[in-house]
Structure formats: structure tokens, C-alpha cells
Amino acid sequence: MRMLEGQGVTKYFGGLAAVSNVDFHIDQGEIAGLIGPNGAGKTTLFNLISGAFPISSGEIRFKGQKLNNLKPHQICKMGVSRTFQETKVFANMAVIQNVLVGAFFGTPTSVSGAEAAREASQVLEFVGLSAMSAVPVKDLTLVNQKRVEVARALATKPELLLLDELMAGLNSTEVSEAMELVNKIRDSGITIFMVEHVMKAIMGICERIMVFHHGEKIAEGTCNEISCNKTVIDIYLGEETNAGS
Amino acid sequence: MDITGFISKHRKLLLAGFLVLILIAIATLPLYGRTYDVRLMISILAYVAMAISWAMFSGVTGYMSLAPAAFLGVGIYAVALLQRELPFPVIIVIGGLMAFGLAILVGLVTLRLKGIYFAIFTFGLVVLMARVIEYLEAMLFNLHSRHILSVGTANSLYMMLGLAVVTVLSVYFIKRSRYGLALLSIGGNEEAAAHMGVNTTRVKVLLFAVSAIFMGAAGAIMAPTLIYINPGNAFGLVYSFMPILMAVFGGMGQLYGPVIGAVAFGYIEEWLRKELGGSFMLAFGIILILVIVFLPNGIVGLVPMVRSKLGWVIQKLRKGGQAEQHANA
Numbered sequence: 001m002r003m004l005e006g007q008g009v010t011k012y013f014g015g016l017a018a019v020s021n022v023d024f025h026i027d028q029g030e031i032a033g034l035i036g037p038n039g040a041g042k043t044t045l046f047n048l049i050s051g052a053f054p055i056s057s058g059e060i061r062f063k064g065q066k067l068n069n070l071k072p073h074q075i076c077k078m079g080v081s082r083t084f085q086e087t088k089v090f091a092n093m094a095v096i097q098n099v100l101v102g103a104f105f106g107t108p109t110s111v112s113g114a115e116a117a118r119e120a121s122q123v124l125e126f127v128g129l130s131a132m133s134a135v136p137v138k139d140l141t142l143v144n145q146k147r148v149e150v151a152r153a154l155a156t157k158p159e160l161l162l163l164d165e166l167m168a169g170l171n172s173t174e175v176s177e178a179m180e181l182v183n184k185i186r187d188s189g190i191t192i193f194m195v196e197h198v199m200k201a202i203m204g205i206c207e208r209i210m211v212f213h214h215g216e217k218i219a220e221g222t223c224n225e226i227s228c229n230k231t232v233i234d235i236y237l238g239e240e241t242n243a244g245s
Numbered sequence: 246m247d248i249t250g251f252i253s254k255h256r257k258l259l260l261a262g263f264l265v266l267i268l269i270a271i272a273t274l275p276l277y278g279r280t281y282d283v284r285l286m287i288s289i290l291a292y293v294a295m296a297i298s299w300a301m302f303s304g305v306t307g308y309m310s311l312a313p314a315a316f317l318g319v320g321i322y323a324v325a326l327l328q329r330e331l332p333f334p335v336i337i338v339i340g341g342l343m344a345f346g347l348a349i350l351v352g353l354v355t356l357r358l359k360g361i362y363f364a365i366f367t368f369g370l371v372v373l374m375a376r377v378i379e380y381l382e383a384m385l386f387n388l389h390s391r392h393i394l395s396v397g398t399a400n401s402l403y404m405m406l407g408l409a410v411v412t413v414l415s416v417y418f419i420k421r422s423r424y425g426l427a428l429l430s431i432g433g434n435e436e437a438a439a440h441m442g443v444n445t446t447r448v449k450v451l452l453f454a455v456s457a458i459f460m461g462a463a464g465a466i467m468a469p470t471l472i473y474i475n476p477g478n479a480f481g482l483v484y485s486f487m488p489i490l491m492a493v494f495g496g497m498g499q500l501y502g503p504v505i506g507a508v509a510f511g512y513i514e515e516w517l518r519k520e521l522g523g524s525f526m527l528a529f530g531i532i533l534i535l536v537i538v539f540l541p542n543g544i545v546g547l548v549p550m551v552r553s554k555l556g557w558v559i560q561k562l563r564k565g566g567q568a569e570q571h572a573n574a
Binding site (some may be wrong): 026050072073076090093101152 | 437
């Protein structure tokens with residue numbers, strides 16, 4: 001079943017097309033990846049899906065419902081949640097409070113204080129931050145701040161989770177842990193769409209990959225298809241990169 | 246008798262008792278104080294209500310509102326227009342609701358402005374309101390100023406005390422509610438808050454307007470103590486800056502910060518005015534700068550500083566107490 005579907009999605013910033021006439025879809029239950037050089041329009045596409053910017057033309061549908069012109073908070077309540085490329089945590093608030101914001105406001109139906117608190121502590125347990133529940137987020141390391149963002153997004157009970165460069169800036173142990181976490185999230189029934197530059201991660205967990213360049217989708221396929229694709233190698237991967245290396 | 250142990254055991258009870266004593270002392274002030282003291286107390290209590298309601302919204306979200314004088318003035322003019330028609334408590338409510346309505350309008354127009362632009366617009370609102378009322382008064386009633394009937398200084402004090410208590414309690418419960426959490430998240434990162442499902446526009450406009458209720462009500466209660474009002478003194482810009490200075494002075498991290506700031510600020514202001522006359526603002530400015538430079542978290546920021554410096558003394562006392570207990574056993 002197609003969970004998210006975009007047709008002719010286009011976004012102009014002034015005269016520049018950041019995303020240009022892109023058709024894409026995400027199937028329920030998959031982990032889909034989006035790669036491409038810097039400035040290719042990956043984060044812009046995420047911003048269009050989550051409602052941060054209005055779309056210039058085309059349309060995006062989530063479970064058949066049109067997302068155009070909806071505000072971020074409405075899209076979040078429909079079941080699409082996200083993290084940010086540069087972490088946007090609530091720095092002065094405790095870890096648990098960050099997560100509570102999602103649990104209180106982002107869920108499709110309104111929840112009581114007790115339910116929100118229970119949900120928040122469950123999610124913290126899930127991402128492995130229970131011990132730091134009371135710590136202000138600004139005192140955490142980058143990897144843990146990213147976990148807070150994931151926990152906050154999960155607390156909104158999403159059906160689709162957009163992860164924008166979750167692995168950027170992490171060391172290789174942390175990347176492995178993050179990959180494990182992403183798999184765990186998918187196994188809990190949440191569909192994942194991720195932008196990533198860390199090839200090891202994207203080749204390791206994505207079932208399908210889309211490649212962007214200059215705002216256009218230039219390729220799409222399984223990991224093997226993408227890593228052998230001549231255009232993708234020329235533009236992005238480079239000669240020496242192969243799947244799994 | 247282990248006194249520190251007793252204090253830490255019954256902390257909440259002692260605090261509540263202390264607050265009740267203060268309330269009683271203020272409420273009985275007309276019996277033993279001079280009229281001058283009562284008037285000073287009225288303005289300090291007005292400052293408390295304004296500083297804490299300002300800090301509730303602007304201190305948390307970072308949207309620096311310079312509109313308090315506009316809301317206060319609306320409350321004052323509500324009294325001027327309705328005093329001869331309606332009972333006074335009703336006018337207080339109307340003053341609060343009119344400020345609420347004005348804040349909703351202003352909020353819908355301006356709360357999408359960020360940073361300094363919001364401050365400039367709200368500053369302009371105060372000037373605009375003063376000019377509009379001046380014009381309307383001249384055109385419709387051919388008036389420059391209005392006389393407001395006294396309701397008795399003691400009554401003004403009781404009402405202002407009531408308002409200050411209601412404001413502190415309301416802000417306390419709002420801060421603990423989900424709206425308090427939403428405001429905090431907006432202050433933390435507005436874009437992220439919106440993406441986590443917070444309807445940021447609604448939360449901002451609503452809470453901005455709620456904070457205006459207390460300012461409008463404060464204006465209504467304050468009005469009779471002013472005796473003569475005109476758009477110039479009712480919408481005095483000083484009423485916009487005072488709550489901000491007091492909140493900064495006291496510290497905004499804690500609920501009681503703006504309260505302490507308002508009390509200290511109100512008292513110091515009056516004392517300097519008496520001692521130095523016209524040049525009191527100079528001394529006042531210097532004090533404020535010293536506070537901002539050396540106590541970035543306000544007066545409240547002194548507490549953890551002092552506590553860490555005195556920590557060893559307290560620990561010694563506690564150990565002494567325990568040793569005594571052991572000796573007795």
C-alpha cells in the first residue's frame with residue numbers, strides 16, 4: 001500500500017527550482033532512503049512533506065489525503081513526524097519535557113496528562129535515554145540530542161517518520177547503534193523515509209533508494225541497482241564506492 | 246533540637262505560613278500604616294501582577310512585548326468611562342476582558358513577526374492607543390482629561406492584593422499546564438514546536454491575551470488612585486518598561502523572580518525618588534546595569550550562588566546536629 005505519494009512536486013525559491021517536478025512514493029512498512037549531493041533538494045522535499053514550506057506546484061498525499069496547504073502541526077497530528085538535519089531540540093528543557101511536547105500535542109487524538117507522561121517514559125526507554133530523563137538537553141552529547149529528537153518524534157505516534165541525516169556527525173559505533181534503532185522503529189510498525197550521506201548506513205538498512213540531483217530525481221531502485229548505476233556513480237558515489245564498503 | 250532538620254522536614258508548611266503572614270501584614274496595612282505606605286503598596290502590588298504576567302509570556306517565549314502600557318491604559322479608561330454606570334468589581338472584569346480583546350487583535354496581526362519587529366509593533370501600539378483615545382475624547386466629548394472618583398485607598402489596596410494573588414496563582418497553574426509546556430517549547434525552538442503538533446499561533450495569541458487580562462485589571466484597580474487621568478499618563482510608556490525591568494531585575498527562571506523583582510524595584514524606585522529627587526533615574530539605571538552585568542539571572546540568581554558559598558557552613562551545622570543526636574543516643 002502506498003502511504004505517501006508525490007506527483008509533480010515542485011518548489012521554487014525565487015527563480016531557483018530546489019525541487020523540480022518530482023514523482024515519488026513511500027510504501028507502508030518500508031525503509032526508504034534519499035541520497036544526493038549537497039543542495040540536491042533532499043531536505044527541501046522533507047520540508048514540503050512536513051509543511052514547513054508551501055509547495056509551489058504538484059501535490060503530496062498521505063494515505064490518500066492531500067497535504068498541500070496544511071500547517072506543520074496538522075500534518076504532525078495526521079501521523080507524519082520528523083527530525084531535523086541540524087538538531088532543533090528544546091535546549092533548556094529536560095529530556096522528558098522535550099518528549100512530552102510530542103506526546104501532548106502531536107498525537108492524532110488528545111491525551112490526558114497521565115497518558116502523555118506514560119507514553120513519554122516508554123519512548124525514552126525505547127531509545128535508551130531513561131537514565132537522562134531529567135537532564136537539560138543542552139548538556140547532552142550530539143548523539144544523545146539526536147536520540148531526543150527521535151524520541152520526541154516517536155512520542156507523536158507517527159505512522160511515517162522522516163529522518164533527516166540522523167547519522168551525520170556520529171562515529172562508527174554510534175552509526176551502528178543508530179542503524180539498529182532505525183530497524184527497531186520500523187519493526188514496531190512505523191514506515192521510515194530517511195535522508196542520509198553515510199553510505200554504510202543507507203546501504204545497510206534501506207530497501208529502496210531514491211537519488212536526487214539539482215532538484216530532480218535521477219535514479220531509484222534497490223541498493224544494488226543504485227550502487228551500479230553509472231549516472232549515480234558519476235554524480236555522487238564516485239568510482240571507488242561500492243555497496244557495503 | 247536540630248533546627249536545620251526541622252526546617253527541611255517542614256519546608257512547604259513553613260513557606261505557606263510565611264506567605265500567609267505576609268498577606269496578613271499587607272491586608273492590615275491600612276490599620277497601622279500611613280496613606281503614603283498604602284499607596285506605595287498598591288503600586289508595588291500592581292507591579293507584581295504586571296511583571297509576573299509579562300514574564301509568563303514574553304520571558305518564556307522571547308517575544309518581547311512592550312504593550313503592557315496599552316493594556317493597563319485600556320483598564321484605566323474602562324473605569325473612566327464606566328465608573329458612574331456600573332459597580333466597580335464589574336468594571337475590573339470588563340477592563341480585563343477589553344485588554345484580552347485588544348491583545349487577541351494585536352496578537353493575530355503581529356505574532357508572526359519575530360524578534361525586534363514584534364517589540365517595535367507593540368511599542369507603537371501604546372503610542373497609537375494614546376493618540377486614538379486623545380482624538381476620540383476631543384471629538385466626542387470635548388475632553389482632555391477625566392476625573393476618577395476614589396473608591397477609598399484601603400479598598401484599592403484590598404482589590405490590588407486580590408489581583409496580585411489571583412495573578413500569581415493563575416500563572417503558577419498555567420506554567421504547570423500543557424499550555425505552559427507549549428510556551429516553553431515555542432521559546433526553545435518555534436519551528437520544532439510546530440512540527441511536534443503545537444498550534445503555535447493559537448498558543449501564542451491565547452496566552453498573550455491571557456497575560457493582558459491581568460494588566461487590564463491592574464489598570465482598572467489602579468485608576469482611582471491616579472485621580473486625574475489623560476491619555477498621556479494612562480498610556481505612559483514607563484508602564485511598558487517597568488514590568489520588563491522588574492522581571493529582568495528579579496530573574497525570570499523562577500515564578501517568584503518577577504515577584505521579588507517587582508517588590509525590590511518598586512521599593513528602591515520610591516526610596517531613590519525620595520532621596521535624590523529628579524535624578525533618581527540615574528542611580529536606578531546604575532543599579533540595574535550592575536544587576537544585569539553581575540547577576541545575569543537576576544536577584545533570584547543569588548540564591549544558588551549564596552547557597553554554594555555557604556554550603557560548607559550548613560553542612561557543618563548538619564553534621565554538628567547529627568553528632569549531637571548520636572551523643573544523646
